[in-house]
Amino acid sequence: MMHLKKVLTVCCVIGFSSCTFAGIITSTDQADFSLVSESFTYTPNATYANINSLSGNMTLQTAAGVGNPATAEHFYRAFATSVMAGNVYALNNDENFNVLFNSNQSAFAFRFEDNADVSLFTLEFFNGATSVGSTQFYSNLFNTPRFIGFSSDTVFNMVTVRENDGGANSNEYFQFYTAEAIPEPGTIALVGIFGGGLWFVRRYFPSV
Known part of the structure; x- marks a missing residue:
């Protein structure tokens, strides 16, 4: 199992007041996440309106007018080509x-599937209007469902997904999850050691 790899900056030197953990981490291993599948409002016909998850956790918003050919309406339903x-x-x-x-x-x-042409997808993560990180992936394996998950060390409430396929206009399909990252055992141990060190300092050096 290929767990999420996190680079932790541990501020163990007395006098450092905080630690900064940054970046978007990607994994193609579902075991790296606790997942809840999201279903959305069924849309038999194309719509420009937002498509809401039945749980209320997630909303899909078309970026109409962006791209080549420009993105238009969207759907959430079964497709014979998927x-x-x-x-x-x-x-x-x-x-x-x-x-x-x-x-x-x-x-x-x-999970996603590409029908025909290689596409480069760029994802940017936002907390309000502030970008907290971005990442990219290729859809280059056709007619085969694939999984990809993303973990951020900074919370976010919006992700923008943008495709570049050179104007080929191939079909891609998506199924979404609400997710939580499962830490690597070594990461849990490191955090435990760091927490134990802080306890030791506070217990035996209270004036520091």
Whole structure:
């Protein structure tokens, strides 16, 4: 199992007041996350309106007018051209969309499938209007569902997803999860050691 790899800056030297953990970490191993599958309002016809998850946790917003060919309406329903079982998310033209969350998140995941042409997807994570990080992945394995998850050391409440496929306009389909990252055992041990060190300092050197 390929766990999430986190680089921790541990501020163990007395006098350092805080630690900074930054970056978006990606993993293709579902075991790195605790996952809850999200279903959305069924849309038999294309719509520009937001598509809301039945749980109320997540909203899909089309980035209409972005891309080449420009993104237009979107759907959440079954497609005969998709090999993923059940309903899937799809857009007309380039797959450019935003994922909005009803509360702050530290992880996010989805399954996706590409029908034909290689696409480069860029994801940017926002907390309000502030970007907290970005990452990219290629969809280069066709007609095969794949999983990818993202963990952030800074909370976010929106993710923008942007496609660049050179104007080929291939179809991609998505199924989404609410997620929590499962820390690597070594990370848990390191945090425990750091916490134990702080306790020791406070217990035996209270004036520091």
